[in-house]
Amino acid sequence: MKTGLASKILKGDASAAARLISEIEDETAVALEEMSRLYPHTGRAYIVGITGSPGAGKSTLTNNLIGFFREKKMMVGVVAVDPTSAFTGGAILGDRVRMQTHSADKDVFIRSLATRGWVGGLAKAALGAVHVMDGMGKEIILVETVGSGQIEIDITRAADTTVLVLTPIAGDEIQMMKAGILETADVFVINKVDKGGADLLRAHLELMLSMKPQLPGEWPPDIVLTEAIYGKGTEELAVEILRHREFLVNSDGLEQRQRERIKLELMETVEGYLKDFIHEIDQGDYLKKLVATLAQGKTNPQSAAREITARLGRDLSRLQSSDRANRKAS
Ligand SMILES: Nc1nc2c(ncn2[C@@H]2O[C@H](COP(=O)(O)OP(=O)(O)O)[C@@H](O)[C@H]2O)c(=O)[nH]1
Ligand SMILES: [Mg+2]
Incomplete structure (x- = not known):
């Protein structure tokens, strides 16, 4: 059974990548074989988890970030682990139009994963898709997940930078706190600032963050305000993500995150x-x-x-x- 998918992927072949991700989802023997060839060539991509409640604006923000990183000539991969994601086609027209611009760009590779079987399987498939995109040479991989349960906590643990998207809608931050996601976030986004109430949420968040003991040498999470549908705040968010990457590179944080991901x-x-x-x-x-x-x-x-x-x-x-x-x- 010689498919040669791994060697095609290493040359950046998108259809081979799409095929291998499907094999990974189906847990086939081809997936095992090709992943064992691909794996030694992975580990270079920077992984950004984007999490938050459904409708918070994760897909819109992801679209904006793709645009920003492409302007910086970075090769971008996107894994959407959200059944209601804009990338799956259930989106409003505007999102689809934006995605079409990016899907014509050969340096952007986007893949949505649907929940099948037990949730752990999804985390595994998501990490598999990340490896495939990494092998293709994507430098930055954005992983969108709905933040409400166990897999998301696992996936956010697996990212190098975790972005938590909140909106000024009452109760949102309490849900996140319950799910233990607040502790895992490196960057907080308050999206839909146009809806009002962002200042109050920011004050709550700042209070919560100030109560958490800050260890020396630990990254102090920052809060970024965005209006994703109007493209506002994209640059601030991207800069914050890159600043966190810089921080990890200059400490032993990056290696720690990678080890955490391998263990997961x-x-x-x-x-x-x-x-x-x-x-x-x-x-x-x-x-x-x-x-x-x-x-x-x-x-x-x-x-x-x-x-x-x-x-x-x-x-x-x-x-x-x-x-x-x-x-x-x-
Ligand atoms: N008013 C407002 N709506 C937004 C903003 N960002 C996203 N939306 C809308 O919120 C809805 C959900 O956005 P989406 O990106 O699909 O959220 P996701 O479920 O978190 O991926 C869509 O209708 C977006 O157009 C924003 O900054 N302000
Ligand atoms: Mg989405």
């Missing part, structure tokens, strides 16, 4: 194996029989759990040998 991906992959295993043993009647023997008092939960983990070990070594067989067959 590794854990998601292990978790994926475990989920598949649990799903599989729950199919047939293996688990049912085990539960029956437990109910009859013929065994105890510790012994039964040990039996299951022994089976997991056998299944994993089978998986590894079938991977090897696949590689030989290709």
Whole structure:
């Protein structure tokens, strides 16, 4: 099974990149094979997470940022992990028109990912898409996610710079605080300033940030005000992102973030194996029989759990040998 996707991607081939991302989403053997070729050539791109509630203006801001970075002649990748994202076509006309300008630009690569299966799978696919764009030579990769649950926290942990988009709509910042996202943000955006109430939200945010103990050498998050639909504040936001990058480069922060990202991906992959295993043993009647023997008092939960983990070990070594067989067959 020789597809050569990885070598095409390394030359910047967009259709090969689109194809490999689909393979990653479907978790195919081609994805495993091609990713193992691509992976050693990745790790150069700068990753910016853009998170916030649905409708906060993430896609509009992302569009604006694409424009800014393109003017600086940077190669840009975008991963939208938002089923309602403007990039998926559910957008108002203005967004589509803006996207069309960028989609004609061969140095911009945009991909939307839809939720399928468990959320961890989505984080894994998003990181996979990031690797593909990195391999294509994209220098900056913007990852848009809805900030309301667990995957988003994971994805924001995986970014080099995390931008949290808020609006002066009551309750928004409380939701974020509950989700633990406020702590992970490096740059705060208050968007829709034209709607009024931005000063109050800014005061709340500043108060919240001042209550957080600031460790020496730690990045002090800043607040940027934008009106994304009117393109206002784009430059300030982009400059703040680049300033944070500078800060990380000059400390050991960048390496720390990269390690965090590698760890996240590794854990998601292990978790994926475990989920598949649990799903599989729950199919047939293996688990049912085990539960029956437990109910009859013929065994105890510790012994039964040990039996299951022994089976997991056998299944994993089978998986590894079938991977090897696949590689030989290709
Ligand atoms: N009034 C106002 N509306 C905005 C602003 N920025 C974005 N919007 C609108 O808010 C809606 C949601 O924007 P979108 O970028 O799709 O948000 P996302 O769901 O966070 O990606 C769209 O109708 C945008 O045109 C802004 O600064 N002011
Ligand atoms: Mg969106």
